[in-house]
Amino acid sequence: MENKLPTIKEIAKQLNVSVSTVSRALSNHPSIGLRTRTRVQELAKELNYEPNTKAIFFKQQKTFIIGVILPYIKEEFFSEAVSGIETAAMEHNYTILFGQSFDGTEREKKVLEAMKKQRVDGLIISLSKYTNNYDHLARLEKYDIPIVYFDRVPPFDNAHKVYCNLYKGTIEMVNWLFSRGFKRIGFINGPDKLIATHDRLKGYIEGISKKKLKVDMRLLEQTDLSRESTYKAMEKLLALKNPPEVIITFNDYVHLDVMQYARQHNLKINEDIFFASYANLPITSYTAFPPIASIEQYPYKQGEKAMEILIRIINDKLQRTGVTGNYYQEEIEGLLMINKSFELNKASS
Incomplete structure (x- = not known):
């Protein structure tokens, strides 16, 4: 006793x-x-x-727990986002319950069900690359559990979401590549079900079209983000009679795979072939050949904003009536980051 x-x-x-x-x-x-x-x-x-926290939670009808579902916590992009989410959560006395979908829809559903049983006050999620049906998420509404999507967001307007504008950033990247003398720009895009894939593609086509050039669809390939799929995309691009001078990759992880492929096939990176990318993750600075350009997507800021929006929804008890104006949507502008060493080499050549 x-x-x-x-x-x-x-x-x-x-x-x-x-x-x-x-x-x-x-x-x-x-x-x-x-x-x-x-x-x-x-x-x-x-x-x-x-x-007695249980008594307090019962009285306030809150658990002060936020569910967070990510594709992979091991990816630096999502671990940065988690830092932003957790920082904002702790400022409002919330704790986080994490789950990983491992980029699979069925796993995403199971993690979501576990979050629901824990009676989380709200959910932050970055969708799996295969999710194109949102019924399992829509069912949370009857439990009054609000959802904020970030980075990988759904295509419809009646949702709270935080995302990076990759359309404008891609146009800017294409313009910059042209300004540096690249005429044949290849592109390894991501899974078709991701909104970001379509935003990148639109930006790529728009950027090339603005140069009054016809888009060569042979320069476009896709990857499901696996190494094997990325290698196949590289194989097709490099087998072209007139292969690309530079290849834009879907993200920095795809960039790491294409670099490995190039080196395995005795290509001199930044001589025989150049690469640009998305995300601008710190990990690329430790590689022998970081992208010559990369679009910063601010994962920490995305996570922080998503949590701030969710706290606001919970506290204000926002009425989600299906009208677009009642949904928080935060668009973050991507920033084109140029590799300084590439610029210096270009200037001296």
């Missing part, structure tokens, strides 16, 4: 006051005088009293 945690009732009994008086004193309620408040708080500290 000595190890039993003290309760409000015990504090009330020792001070000969009511339980409600102790409860209010501990929460600094103005109706309790300073002397009583001090006595209660000092005794609570002396007894190592800790609030």
Whole structure:
């Protein structure tokens, strides 16, 4: 019994006051005088009293837990996003419950079901690359669990989401590549079900069209983000009679795979072939040949914004009526980052 945690009732009994008086004193309620408040708080500290969180959650009808579902926590992009999510959560006294979809829809559904059973107050999710049906997510509405999507977001407007504008960034990248003398620009795009894949493609086509050139569809390949699929895309591009001078890859992880493929086939990177990419992850700075250009997608900021929006929804009890104007949508502009060493080499050549 000595190890039993003290309760409000015990504090009330020792001070000969009511339980409600102790409860209010501990929460600094103005109706309790300073002397009583001090006595209660000092005794609570002396007894190592800790609030009964279950009782508090029941009273406030909150668990103060946010569910977060990501494709892979091991990817630097998503680990950066997690840091932003967790920082914002802790500022509002929320804790995080993480789950990984491993980029699979069925796994995503199972993790989502577990989150629902834990009665999370809200959910932040970056969709798996295969998710194109959103019924399992829509069912959370009847449980009054709001969802904020980030990075990999759904195509419809009636959703809260935070994402990076890759369409404009891709146009800017294509323009920059042309300005550096590249005429044949290859492109290894991502899975067809991702919105970001279509945004990249639109930007690529628009960028080339603005140069009054016809888009050569042979320079376009796709990967499902696996190494094998990326290697096949590289094989097709390099087998062309007139292969690309530079290849834009879907993200920095695809960039790492195409570099490996190029080196295995005795191609001199940044001489025989050049690469540009997306995400601008710090990990690429440790490689022998980082992309000559990469679009910064601000994963930390995306995660932080997603959490701030979710907290706002929970606190304000926003009515989600299906009208676009009632949904928070934060678009973050991607920033084209240029590899300084490439610029220096270009200037000296």
